[in-house]
Amino acid sequence: MLNVAEAYARVLSTTRPLPPETVALPAAAGRLLAQDLVADRDFPPFHRVAMDGIALAHAAWAAGQTEFAIEGSQFAGAPSVPLQSPLAAREVMTGAVLPPGTDTVVRYEDLSLADGRATLLIPPPEKPGTHIHPRAADRRAGELLLPAGTRLGPAELAVAATVGAAQVQVQRRARLAVVSTGDELVEIDATPLPHQIRRSNAYALQALLQPAGAEVSLFHLTDELSSLRSGLTNILAAGFDAVVLSGAVSKGRADHLPALLQELGVQEIFHEVSQRPGKPLWFGARAGGPVVFGLPGNPVSTFLTACRYVRPWLQACQQGLAPPLPPLALLTEEVVFRPQLSYLLPVRLHVDAQGRRLATPRPTGGSGDLAGLIGADAFVELPAGESVFPAGSAWPAWEI
Known part of the structure; x- marks a missing residue:
């Protein structure tokens, strides 16, 4: 035996x-990816505004200019409109394309805006790039994002969606x-x-x-x-x-x-x-x-x-690989089991104030006692060859 x-x-x-099968992306949640997914373009695909405020040329600010005429607004989802004058600024919203001709964003909190002009209330930074998420800062076009074998959780589904993977190959x-x-x-x-x-x-x-x-x-x-x-x-x-x-x-x-x-x-x-x-x-x-x-x-x-x-x-x-053996849990009371067999003992798990994983025995009335499993959320595996398992001893606890 x-x-x-x-x-x-x-x-x-x-x-x-x-074997793999192809499913619509919403149906792929929790599934194992059976293909590589790569970036179809840069992440982000443009210099992205990271704060609501104004966009301007850093050189003008660094040269001492503190008041800028506002040429217009740049909203998220709108095509970019270049800055006409290097001495002007454009209002920008988070997620918008950075207007060509600008390289720095100043938050609304750091300026006053009146009569179509912005007055800056803080000194300029040492270099351009403030509050800008640069193009390709996260990933470059063609870069591997999700290798085959990845489990598709919420973050992975979002990445797949953003590269246009309306259908994906997943493990059946x-x-x-x-x-x-x-x-x-x-x-x-x-x-x-x-x-x-x-x-x-x-x-x-x-x-x-x-x-x-x-x-x-x-x-x-x-x-x-x-x-x-x-x-x-x-x-x-x-x-x-x-x-x-x-x-x-x-x-x-x-x-x-x-x-x-x-x-x-x-x-x-x-x-x-x-x-x-x-x-x-x-x-x-x-x-x-x-x-x-x-x-x-x-x-x-x-x-x-x-x-x-x-x-x-x-x-x-x-x-594609064996699951790891479960973590150990400490018995909260002594268990006596004399047959020379491994004992799969139903337990209730909880974690105490010291972070210890504890298992309280909930023995059934025998293998036919279906209702005896109510309230058990795991079983500990006690090895053959021992008959007394003291309180505080640690054994693998398989969650059910």
Whole structure:
């Protein structure tokens, strides 16, 4: 039986880059850029006025002139109008093109303006250029702005917009099939009989994996073998990058999936991990097709193993590299766990006044205690081989 680290390494070894697709820029938020974006012109593309005030020739001011006739105004978005007289000035607004013939801007706060003339109230600077954002000061035309592989956040989208990238190539989102199994499950809008329960794992997995960048399709299959075989055959051939199964991977008489998956050409990579919850975890891959996660069906097992293995696999595919291991958190109380298994313990995280990341245990009533996850926002991974984990000890804390 593999330990958690070995299982995790085998899962990550199957990640692969996703092909690109072209989308409209607004739809690219949060996506991974699949092309280089370069400056289509200088940044800024002209000498830009950086303060409201007047623009003038520094030489006249430095020669002792303190009063300037105002020839007119230069607004942002208007074509530039040259200064007619080197002894005059032009009113300018922030963002406007600097009028040709001027090289210095004086703020309104530093002058008085009356009867079409400006009187300067401060001495001239040593050199021209005050309150001017020079052309190409930020980037030059043709310069690389966003290399392929950049995640497109708000600042990156703004840069893409300013170079006219109305459509961009981005990495395609991973396509995941989330498949619940079991005759005991009914739809969420149904009234279950005493021996039935409503589907919940599929919706938890969808809510976990969609924010991580996946396109998730939901399916449900019964335990009847021929129906299970037919449904899986179709799903495995449907072009998904991964199939995430919930249930039917343990040793019960209705747990057909391990044998059936191999019958359908999915090569087993491992089955069972020395962890609780989630020991029966199954993982495999089909040549030329998807990877397959067979998650245990109990809801706590399903959710925590998806957090520990499926989401990192997805993130590695989306980002091109394995996600870093999570930061440590300090237990706020002692935990005793005697089985020789890694323990995925739900916790509530908070930061104390000293900036320490603290984890307060919120143990569930077992792997079937779905409501026990309410209030937990992470789980700490406690290693096998120890049975007492004292308060104040530090362990990796995976946010959920």
